[in-house]
Amino acid sequence: DVVLTQTPPTLSATIGQSVSISCRSSQSLLDSDGDTYLNWLLQRPGQSPQLLIYSVSNLESGVPNRFSGSGSETDFTLKISGVEAEDLGVYYCMQATHAPYTFGPGTKLELK
């Protein structure tokens, strides 16, 4: 199975600060069809996960554009340009290139 490693495990930020979360894969996530199926999700406290970014850098409908994704092959980054209070929670990367789909362990974003 593909192992996704996220750093840091915990991130403390002030409102308005820009932060980045890294997701590294044990295998290249570039699919034979040319796409890279790496997604980012946010789970707010007491809620279900919510899709933020799909296929590395595509912003899901309704997600604020302060969220952006980048990367390729095995190294990916989620950036939040100006943290807001509603962004607090646990961020997960997830890959769907290789079966079985797998998730990273999560990065908890909290207020400093």
Next chain:
Amino acid sequence: QVTLKESGPGILQPSQTLSLTCSFSGFSLSTYGMCVGWIRQSSGKGLEWLANIWWNDDKYYNPSLKNRLTISKDTSNNQAFLKITNMDTADTATYYCARSPPFNYGSFDYWGQGVMVSVSS
């Protein structure tokens, strides 16, 4: 408006079979490329993908549980189902169903609220 809602027994004894239902609205599992998946979340193992079922009845299972999982659907009634046999305390988790749309392969864009399942003797 897309919604999904899971339902299940809540509490099971070890060795019993878990039967979960995902009732959804706002989309059809007969639409080309549409998929519904099941994912669970436990404190010990984080998020774990279990199985997917596609509009054409293709099914994918997580090999780590494959022999225990059965996914199915009732397109007419907008429902998907998951059965897990031989439940163990390690299967205690919140179980989610989620939609994977035809134009964004491998992404789950709508999730249910989850159903907590506890396995205890």
